[in-house]
Amino acid sequence: MTSSIFMHPATMFIIGALLLPLAKKFKVQKVWLVLVPLVAFIQIQYLPESFGKVDWLGFELHFGRVDKLTMVFLHVFTLMALIGSIFGLHVKESGQHVAAWLYVAGSLGTTLAGDYLTVFIFWELMAFASVFLIWYRKRKRSIEAGYRYLLVHTFGGLVLLGGIFLRYQNVGDLTFELISVDHATLADYLIMIGFMLNAAVPPIHAWLPDAYPEATVTGAVFMCAFTTKTAVYVLARGFAGFETLAIMGAIMTLYGVAYAVIENDARRILAYHIVSQVGYMVCAVGIGTEMAINGASAHAYAHILYKALLFMGIGSVLEMTGRSKLSELGGLYKYMPYTMIFTVIGGIAISGFPLTSGFISKSMIIAAAGNNHQLVILSMLLLAAVGTFLSVGIKLPYFVFFGPKDSGLTPDEAPWNMQVAMGMAAFMCIFLGFYPDYLYDMLPYAVSYHPYTSYHLTETFHLLGFTGLGFYIMVKYLKPHDVSNLDLDWFYRRGADWFMWVARKPISSTNEWISNIYQNIGLRLTMALARALSWFDWEGIDWALDGSARGVVKGGEQVRQFQTGKLQHYIGAAVALLFVVLIVVVLV
């Protein structure tokens, strides 16, 4: 039992995080930062099928359930933890690393959990730890965005918990297994909404593009990988085949892309692209066939790597120049050529160029929709692919590294550790494109899909080429402006203002009004009543009894005469008493 807890990869990250300050003290923080994720990455290969079953208050908690669906996510999560930690090696604050690792631990714990209570515990650990990755940026905007992030996730957690309680009441069992669409109840839908919030499904997605661009440079690299993809995992585990998800997912892909086309902040563009890309996975989960679930897992794997690569590339630019707005950047390829190459690799991978990871993963989902004859969804997904290439494949690298104007910035190339991390992620993006079987062999079901058919190639050549033509025609209309765009966070950001206004104005003034009334009328009445009662007590009750109260008051009054409070009187009295005693002693 005890040993099986230590087997849990989350334990490794939690203990690693707790010992990190010690490692810093002995000046081995950098070694420790590489060692722990590396050991975890190797160790997950040796996990047994089931471990860590604990009886707790009559519930059976199941900390470790391992099958192929779990493994593919564990594999990419631990790999990403390694890449992210290397990317952050230069960060001296242990706190950031501690938060990142606890966040990773939450994600691994959720992925391995075999029952809903364990899911919930690690789910909350994720939300709680990741908010520090925003707060560590220490700017006013980050602090505010962090609070909003935390509140939204607390709300999502409560919906999830409500669903779990209801489910327990209905079924009496908290095992985390696939729920059948036909027997889903309110409880299951509440759980699904809780999961969907973390997957950033509109209309409950706005926390993501609100918070991620305000996180620290390394924090955003971690955040873009774990929260949404853990949500995809739990949805695939519990809710595969729910058609709602297929529709919502397809809408997500376009929603995210639409905002990415108009946004100005590079990291916000990437954040909206998470919404879009996770849309593919949510859609695949909703389609629910074996091929679709394979596609969701493969796309999650590929997406984590290229999205992290993009966040690392733009993060490096932000780290070196202090800017992330497209309107303030341009011409950086001369000074950060390696960062530019890595970012472009991420950009072409997300767009699904042949010989990159996007080509072999995204197409699986699109083919799954096609095989299922869901043509509307199919064309929505392909339109989103067009928008992806437009906004992240071309627009982002063009305005940051090339651009119509030179920003005049002359930054240095990013530090070596950032380049190593970007190199690792870029290698994986291309490696998977050349050798898709490495990923396909890990997928939950056997794969019969071949990405490199002449038809798929020609479709991709056309989509990408003619999107490029569209960009070429319209490039002057795409020039970024320094503005922000409204999104659905408007409801709670303005809603909070209204709440505060209601609290300040009507509620506060009603309160004041009532207290005025009380002071003018209530207080006087009370005082009068008190005087009447006192008079009655004094004159009525005491007289009726024995007058003892009057006696005590009178006696007290007389004793008080002696207590003048002047020291010389007391000394005088004491000396006089001493004389009296002496006289008595001498005479008697």
Add this chain to the structure above:
Amino acid sequence: MIVNFLTYLRERPSMLKWLFLAYLTFALVFDFFADRSHAHFWGDHLVGFWAVFGLVGCLAMIVFCKGLSHVWLERDKDHYDK
């Protein structure tokens, strides 16, 4: 080296344009020889369908999103701080 090469290319936009057009032509020609046995729907059987889809989709998306941003969504960058 990379920097010099890219600067060299950037100074020759007309060459880039011709290369790009050559690529588009290649893509269109390639489409005639693609194996369409796994087609999902009618559009898959048309030569150049995805070219039109890509171009029209891209232009429509830019016009729609930029338009929506201009008439409705666009705010000052510190909109919520006011």
